[in-house]
Amino acid sequence: MSRHDRRFDPNHHAALNSAERAARWQPMRLLQRLDIRPGQTVLELGCGPGFWTFPLADIVGPHGVVWALDVSREMLDALAQRHPPGQVRPLRSELPRIDLPDSSVDWIWGAFIIHEVEPLAGLIGEMRRVLRPGGRISLLDWRPDAVHDDGPPRRHRLDPENVRRALREGGLQLLPVTWEHEDAYLMRAAPT
Numbered sequence: 001m002s003r004h005d006r007r008f009d010p011n012h013h014a015a016l017n018s019a020e021r022a023a024r025w026q027p028m029r030l031l032q033r034l035d036i037r038p039g040q041t042v043l044e045l046g047c048g049p050g051f052w053t054f055p056l057a058d059i060v061g062p063h064g065v066v067w068a069l070d071v072s073r074e075m076l077d078a079l080a081q082r083h084p085p086g087q088v089r090p091l092r093s094e095l096p097r098i099d100l101p102d103s104s105v106d107w108i109w110g111a112f113i114i115h116e117v118e119p120l121a122g123l124i125g126e127m128r129r130v131l132r133p134g135g136r137i138s139l140l141d142w143r144p145d146a147v148h149d150d151g152p153p154r155r156h157r158l159d160p161e162n163v164r165r166a167l168r169e170g171g172l173q174l175l176p177v178t179w180e181h182e183d184a185y186l187m188r189a190a191p192t
């Protein structure tokens with residue numbers, strides 16, 4: 001199977017901004033648990049049509065930046081059609097490569113993306129490279145043992161223990177997380 005087989009079909013982008021999804025994940029509430037501050041620079045991995053991008057933009061405010069990275073032109077077009085505020089900067093890039101300079105972002109946020117990217121170790125190396133000293137990473141992804149049956153095929157999902165191991169082996173320390181969900185896991189990490 002090629003890594004492209006795991007990619008979310010951009011023709012279904014509208015489903016990513018549904019009211020049902022907003023009720024399920026409560027994006028602003030979840031993001032507010034992180035310590036992202038006004039004026040900071042956030043890199044969003046696999047932004048899609050902007051479900052998390054808009055609340056991130058609200059949190060960093062007009063003096064911050066949200067790099068909205070996605071490989072899909074259709075996804076970035078769908079984001080543009082929603083007229084994001086000026087602090088949102090679309091970035092077409094194919095992970096694991098991140099087309100940003102070294103030490104240029106304060107936060108990396110990636111929701112439902114890491115199971116679509118290979119190799120994970122390469123992505124971790126790129127995340128470390130672009131993070132500024134004191135930077136933070138937060139990743140949300142599907143649990144292989146999720147209670148509900150929606151989401152990507154279970155065989156595509158990453159075991160959270162394997163993700164934790166890869167983060168540690170990539171020179172990151174795991175930070176405590178109190179959020180729990182029956183269908184997804186959240187991780188926070190920082191360079192050691």
Ligand SMILES: C[S@@+](CC[C@H](N)C(=O)[O-])C[C@H]1O[C@@H](n2cnc3c(N)ncnc32)[C@H](O)[C@@H]1O
Pocket residue numbers: 007008010016045046047048049050051052069070071072075093094095096110111112113116117
């Ligand atoms: C399941 S969607 C999630 C979108 C968004 N994070 C959300 O939760 O609403 C995954 C997104 O990652 C993008 N993506 C998949 N593989 C990628 C890659 N290698 N590089 C950049 N973006 C990628 C897809 O185009 C898609 O927009």
